[in-house]
Amino acid sequence: MxxxxxxxxxxxxxxxxxxxxxxxxxxxxxxxxxxxxxxxxxxxxxxxxxxxxxxxxxxxxxxxxxxxxxxxxxxxxxRGMVFQQDAVFPWMTVAKNISYGPRIRGASRAECAEIEKKWIELVGLKGFESSWPRELSGGMRKRVDLGRVYANDPDVxxxxxxxxxxxxxxxxxxxxxxxxxxxxxxxxxxxxxxxxxxxxxxxxxxxxxxxxxxxxxxxxxxxxxxxxxxxxxxxxxxxxxxxxxxxxxxx
Ligand SMILES: Nc1ncnc2c1ncn2[C@@H]1O[C@H](COP(=O)(O)OP(=O)(O)OP(=O)(O)O)[C@@H](O)[C@H]1O
Ligand SMILES: [Mg+2]
CATH class of the missing domain: 3.40.50.300 (P-loop containing nucleotide triphosphate hydrolases)
Known part of the structure; x- marks a missing residue:
């Protein structure tokens, strides 16, 4: 619910x-x-x-x-929020951006790796795990943003x-x-x-x-x-x- x-x-x-x-x-x-x-x-x-x-x-x-x-x-x-401007961290790779939420809540390395794999695939960023945000297009950064919010497993x-x-x-x-x-x-x-x-x-x-x-x-x-x-x-x-x-x- x-x-x-x-x-x-x-x-x-x-x-x-x-x-x-x-x-x-x-x-x-x-x-x-x-x-x-x-x-x-x-x-x-x-x-x-x-x-x-x-x-x-x-x-x-x-x-x-x-x-x-x-x-x-x-x-x-x-409740996860996505803003018009992307909220990706420029100093973290795509993968680290996506697992940021779980990581600060103390998820293990293995759990983070699993979360990164799942959401990178679902938001269509396979192959860009180690890229830096500055190397991505606007649409790709938006995908990172979505993956980051979804990785927190919000209800809303x-x-x-x-x-x-x-x-x-x-x-x-x-x-x-x-x-x-x-x-x-x-x-x-x-x-x-x-x-x-x-x-x-x-x-x-x-x-x-x-x-x-x-x-x-x-x-x-x-x-x-x-x-x-x-x-x-x-x-x-x-x-x-x-x-x-x-x-x-x-x-
Ligand atoms: N923190 C704030 N302090 C004072 N006024 C604010 C604040 N936030 C928004 N407003 C004012 O409230 C009104 C509504 O702002 P809001 O950002 O919710 O509009 P919006 O419907 O999202 O507009 P847009 O489609 O342009 O994004 C605006 O007149 C804005 O100036
Ligand atoms: Mg607005």
């Missing part, structure tokens, strides 16, 4: 400074265990803020966020525009691989993006937010069949959902 419940969450920044800014207003969400959820909304509507609170980086001003009934009050390796994956900086082909490949990993692991995913096609392609559920202060404007259940392939991107069904959601986003 890894169900997230967001209850009456409000976030106001700068209350103490006198110039307060209400960023999120009365957010209520139920994120089902093992589901793939994507949040879309215009820039500044509070998507990253909401995701960071799910990670436990700070608390809501009002309301609460619970994981399996327990209020989220701090970071925990059960929180992803903030992880593929935003990639070219279209690399982005589509990473989306397909992320879906593969999700099919294998069935982690609960909350993914933020600006890209509607990406959102619909990946999601069980697309959550559309309105502009600041961010509110939940609409939740669209996506019933496109799985596994999703490059053909899925061309279906009339996907395009019609895209049209519908596009009209809901404020430009």
């Amino acid at each position: 890894s169900k997230i419940i967001v209850e009456k969450v409000t976030q106001t920044f700068g209350i103490d400074s006198g110039s307060s800014l209400k960023v999120l207003d009365d957010i209520n969400l139920e994120i089902e265990s093992s589901s793939f959820n994507v949040i879309v909304g215009t820039s500044g509507c509070g998507k990253s803020t909401l995701l960071k609170m799910m990670a436990g980086l700070f608390l809501p001003t009002e309301g609460r966020i619970c994981l399996d009934g327990n209020e989220i009050k701090g970071t925990d390796r059960r 994956l929180l992803m903030d525009e992880p593929f935003g900086a990639l070219d279209v082909q690399t982005k589509e490949r990473m989306q397909a691989e992320l879906l593969n990993l999700w099919e294998i692991t069935k982690k609960t995913v909350v993914f933020v993006t600006h890209d509607l096609e990406e959102a619909i392609f990946l999601a069980d559920r697309v959550i559309v937010m309105s502009a600041r202060p961010g509110r939940i404007r609409h939740v669209e259940e996506i019933s496109l069949p799985r596994p999703r392939t490059s053909e899925t991107r061309l279906t009339e069904e996907l395009l019609s959902i895209k049209r519908k959601l596009w009209s809901m986003l404020e430009h």
Whole structure:
């Protein structure tokens, strides 16, 4: 089980400074265990803020966020976060980056080697175990990032525009691989993006937010069949959902 419940969450920044800014207003969400959820909304509507609170980086001003009934009050390796910028350590090889979490928690050399082997293979970096991050392309560094987060074996994956900086082909490949990993692991995913096609392609559920202060404007259940392939991107069904959601986003 890894169900997230967001209850009456409000976030106001700068209350103490006198110039307060209400960023999120009365957010209520139920994120089902093992589901793939994507949040879309215009820039500044509070998507990253909401995701960071799910990670436990700070608390809501009002309301609460619970994981399996327990209020989220701090970071925990059960919730792995992937940011837009990669968070790989430049001074560690690919393999050492991937096993970083288990290693600092005291996993043995043999356990680390096993984890490195498994995730290097699953994220498609075989042959690059000993490479340094500076020797990798942006897409490859993103793979290291994914492997690093997965190697921690989190229950929930929180992803903030992880593929935003990639070219279209690399982005589509990473989306397909992320879906593969999700099919294998069935982690609960909350993914933020600006890209509607990406959102619909990946999601069980697309959550559309309105502009600041961010509110939940609409939740669209996506019933496109799985596994999703490059053909899925061309279906009339996907395009019609895209049209519908596009009209809901404020430009
Ligand atoms: N720590 C902070 N202190 C003060 N204001 C903040 C803080 N973090 C975010 N904000 C403000 O909250 C608003 C929402 O920011 P947030 O990063 O959540 O937006 P977003 O929806 O992720 O936007 P984008 O799509 O551009 O990434 C912005 O106006 C931002 O300036
Ligand atoms: Mg953001």
